[in-house]
Amino acid sequence: MAEIPQVALRRPDRVMRLDRMGASHPTRLSFMRQLIRTLNSTQVNVSRELWEFDPRGYGQAVYSLEMGGFRYSLCAFSNPLDEKDRTDRVIAEAWDTTFVLRNGIPDKTQLERVRRNAVRQEAGRYGPDDLVLSRANKSVRMFELVAQNLAGGRQPDAESIRKVGYLMRTTAVYGNGKFGLADRSLYASRPALASPFQAELLTVWLIRGFTHDLVQHVAYHRNPDDFVPLTSRVSRQLGIGNATGLGMAPFLIGHPILIHNWVLARETALARVLAIERTDSGKYQRFVELLARALTHIQEMRIEDECQRQKNAQLLHELAELESYTLSRRTDQPYPWRNLLCQSGSFSLECQELLVSLIIEPHGELVDELGLWMASEANAVFDPSMPVSLFKRVFDRNCGWIQRIDFQRPEAARLFWYVSEEKLEPRLGDKARDIGSERALPLDTAHQYRGIGKALSNTDQSRTMAEFVSDYPEFRHTVRRLQTVDAFPYAEIYANLIELGMRPIELLRCKLAFFGATRFDPKSDLWTRITMYQGAPDFKSIVNADADDWSFPAIG
Amino acid sequence: MRTRTIGAFRPLADMIELSFNEVELTFRKAALALGWQYGIAEEIGRAAVWLGNVRNLNMEDLLILTERGANSLHFDSGHQRMEISEPSINACISGFDLLAAYPDRFFTIGKVEKGFGAVASLAGAAAQSYELGYRFQCDASSLLIRPNGWSGISSTLSGLGQLEVSVCALDSLPVDENARRLRIEMSEKLWRRVSALAAETYVPATEASRRHGAGAELGAPQC
Numbered sequence: 155m156a157e158i159p160q161v162a163l164r165r166p167d168r169v170m171r172l173d174r175m176g177a178s179h180p181t182r183l184s185f186m187r188q189l190i191r192t193l194n195s196t197q198v199n200v201s202r203e204l205w206e207f208d209p210r211g212y213g214q215a216v217y218s219l220e221m222g223g224f225r226y227s228l229c230a231f232s233n234p235l236d237e238k239d240r241t242d243r244v245i246a247e248a249w250d251t252t253f254v255l256r257n258g259i260p261d262k263t264q265l266e267r268v269r270r271n272a273v274r275q276e277a278g279r280y281g282p283d284d285l286v287l288s289r290a291n292k293s294v295r296m297f298e299l300v301a302q303n304l305a306g307g308r309q310p311d312a313e314s315i316r317k318v319g320y321l322m323r324t325t326a327v328y329g330n331g332k333f334g335l336a337d338r339s340l341y342a343s344r345p346a347l348a349s350p351f352q353a354e355l356l357t358v359w360l361i362r363g364f365t366h367d368l369v370q371h372v373a374y375h376r377n378p379d380d381f382v383p384l385t386s387r388v389s390r391q392l393g394i395g396n397a398t399g400l401g402m403a404p405f406l407i408g409h410p411i412l413i414h415n416w417v418l419a420r421e422t423a424l425a426r427v428l429a430i431e432r433t434d435s436g437k438y439q440r441f442v443e444l445l446a447r448a449l450t451h452i453q454e455m456r457i458e459d460e461c462q463r464q465k466n467a468q469l470l471h472e473l474a475e476l477e478s479y480t481l482s483r484r485t486d487q488p489y490p491w492r493n494l495l496c497q498s499g500s501f502s503l504e505c506q507e508l509l510v511s512l513i514i515e516p517h518g519e520l521v522d523e524l525g526l527w528m529a530s531e532a533n534a535v536f537d538p539s540m541p542v543s544l545f546k547r548v549f550d551r552n553c554g555w556i557q558r559i560d561f562q563r564p565e566a567a568r569l570f571w572y573v574s575e576e577k578l579e580p581r582l583g584d585k586a587r588d589i590g591s592e593r594a595l596p597l598d599t600a601h602q603y604r605g606i607g608k609a610l611s612n613t614d615q616s617r618t619m620a621e622f623v624s625d626y627p628e629f630r631h632t633v634r635r636l637q638t639v640d641a642f643p644y645a646e647i648y649a650n651l652i653e654l655g656m657r658p659i660e661l662l663r664c665k666l667a668f669f670g671a672t673r674f675d676p677k678s679d680l681w682t683r684i685t686m687y688q689g690a691p692d693f694k695s696i697v698n699a700d701a702d703d704w705s706f707p708a709i710g
Numbered sequence: 711m712r713t714r715t716i717g718a719f720r721p722l723a724d725m726i727e728l729s730f731n732e733v734e735l736t737f738r739k740a741a742l743a744l745g746w747q748y749g750i751a752e753e754i755g756r757a758a759v760w761l762g763n764v765r766n767l768n769m770e771d772l773l774i775l776t777e778r779g780a781n782s783l784h785f786d787s788g789h790q791r792m793e794i795s796e797p798s799i800n801a802c803i804s805g806f807d808l809l810a811a812y813p814d815r816f817f818t819i820g821k822v823e824k825g826f827g828a829v830a831s832l833a834g835a836a837a838q839s840y841e842l843g844y845r846f847q848c849d850a851s852s853l854l855i856r857p858n859g860w861s862g863i864s865s866t867l868s869g870l871g872q873l874e875v876s877v878c879a880l881d882s883l884p885v886d887e888n889a890r891r892l893r894i895e896m897s898e899k900l901w902r903r904v905s906a907l908a909a910e911t912y913v914p915a916t917e918a919s920r921r922h923g924a925g926a927e928l929g930a931p932q933c
Contacts, residue, residue, distance in 0.1 A: 399924055624804045628749075
């Protein structure tokens with residue numbers, strides 16, 4: 155196969171800074187996009203195997219589909235929930251709906267077992283055929299509004315959908331062995347599930363379809379005579395909401411090879427597109443259309459947070475400038491994509507990263523294969539045979555950035571990450587205020603590197619790292635990390651993650667962008683609301699030719 | 711004996727079925743609670759998964775060894791062999807590191823009969839990391855461990871008093887096709903002990919941590 159030309163990749167110390175990570179936007183390599191392409195290419199057929207609900211919408215359902223030679227089922231359970239018990243926090247004890255994604259179609263006994271455990275969520279036990287566990291709560295106002303409209307023979311209005319683009323919000327999606335669920339290693343070799351988080355995101359897509367069915371069921375039973383179903387257009391506009399907290403942040407630090415692969419794929423995609431000397435007018439026109447759609451998408455966002463609103467306002471201004479620039483350029487200019495990216499160099503990081511997504515978008519035939527690179531089953535490995543002298547060079551090569559940190563300031567080590575006994579929720583503590591810093595998670599990579607640097611200066615350079623970690627067992631984890639980062643350069647996050655003022659929301663946003671989430675609506679520096687699958691095809695339109703065209707969805 | 715039936719799968723009496731991820735993370739946390747450094751705790755977690763994949767060894771061995779604590783150790787790379795007087799987590803891990811760094815050497819472990827399962831599991835975990843095979847030699851009998859399981863030249867080692875551990879080439883080791891399991895079975899009693907230890911790494915919840923630590927309060931983010 156001929157090698158695909160590409161320009162130099164953007165440097166890790168530029169890309170893996172918190173501020174740029176926090177400006178990430180989804181691309182066509184995002185995991186939801188990959189899943190939808192897989193479902194479309196296999197012309198998947200979602201069957202509703204079971205539907206047992208009372209007129210108020212309480213009961214159970216089973217959906218199944220075949221993908222890559224395997225059959226999967228979503229078992230869905232809907233129960234009454236008091237308003238006072240409804241919370242998006244992971245510490246909730248009850249939910250509107252609960253779900254399990256399973257291998258095969260459950261029989262009655264299996265379904266009952268799944269139900270008994272699913273309604274207990276983390277307190278239940280699951281088996282090797284249970285792949286994913288999840289739950290979702292209604293957006294009560296939106297669910298009721300849509301039900302009322304459909305019962306009255308109308309579609310919900312566009313402004314309501316712009317404000318809340320979903321009927322329900324998932325508040326947790328568990329996989330990979332948690333609570334006895336199947337380990338990812340049991341299904342990672344299945345081609346359709348090989349990319350990261352495909353099982354989890356398949357679950358969320360099925361849940362989304364379930365929410366559409368549920369609201370129509372409720373509406374129908376209210377007024378069968380006047381009821382109208384959701385149109386395909388509106389159905390696609392209704393995604394699934396999510397409240398995302400701190401749990402994602404430790405993941406990014408704890409899976410360095412995986413993160414490297416994600417970022418490498420995206421940067422390689424960009425590098426390939428930037429290397430294009432001449433583009434055809436069709437691709438350029440497509441970019442122009444997407445830019446206009448992205449403008450509308452941002453304009454339609456209803457954000458409460460003042461900081462994000464300011465960023466979006468600036469982004470809109472810059473996108474409008476880019477639009478003018480784009481329309482004024484000839485389509486036969488050399489290196490058009492490189493010129494566009496250069497044009498955005500003085501713009502905000504939000505705009506630069508959005509442009510990266512838009513530039514990649516029209517070039518699926520050039521970049522989609524990179525999705526196969528994004529998985530990794532490898533663990534970080536410690537090489538004890540490495541001479542200390544060589545490791546010192548690794549250290550010097552990869553840890554120069556910590557010189558910018560003033561470790562003498564108390565604020566440099568003020569925060570700590572920990573796991574709360576309350577539902578094992580990851581939290582961020584302040585040593586000036588909170589207990590538990592002695593149980594901190596090892597996310598203070600900058601400080602660890604500093605410690606290693608001091609120890610290295612007192613170590614005989616002719617020895618091996620086996621001897622070094624025998625003398626300094628407290629550095630074993632960090633040595634392993636540094637050896638890994640040296641081999642996988644996008645693995646490192648260039649930030650002091652325990653410094654007062656560090657914004658975890660930037661880590662969350664980066665991971666969520668790789669997932670494919672949109673409509674970032676931060677509620678604080680610690681959590682955000684997002685929407686998933688808005689604009690994506692539903693159960694019926696998944697087989698359509700335009701199934702992959704849903705980036706930066708606009709309600710219109 | 712109490713039997714617990716869970717739908718289609720029936721674990722042995724008083725046993726619980728667990729995923730690899732649960733076992734690895736919980737043993738890791740238990741090790742942290744017992745005072746082990748994070749990097750060592752990671753190895754213990756991996757060792758637990760390896761041990762769970764191998765039917766013949768007692769998982770409790772690993773917890774006992776983890777609870778025992780560290781030996782002081784002198785690692786002298788100038789010597790052909792390292793002697794470990796009795797098994798300890800840090801000494802054995804150092805021993806396997808030594809073999810990965812200097813494959814022509816060997817180390818000995820005394821009093822192994824009280825912790826062979828744990829030592830074997832640490833070897834198994836190390837074998838996966840370094841893609842090496844290990845030979846345990848005791849008198850005339852030997853046991854081989856490779857990354858995906860273990861294969862015994864003799865099914866038992868006689869005289870477990872002192873073992874000599876060395877590296878052996880992977881291609882000399884038969885492959886155990888059935889080594890990998892779908893689940894790990896463990897006694898509920900052991901799981902409760904490990905889980906209770908793991909829980910010591912969690913921070914008690916307070917109202918302040920609920921409000922400030924996880925974003926429950928709508929606070930203005932900093933621009």
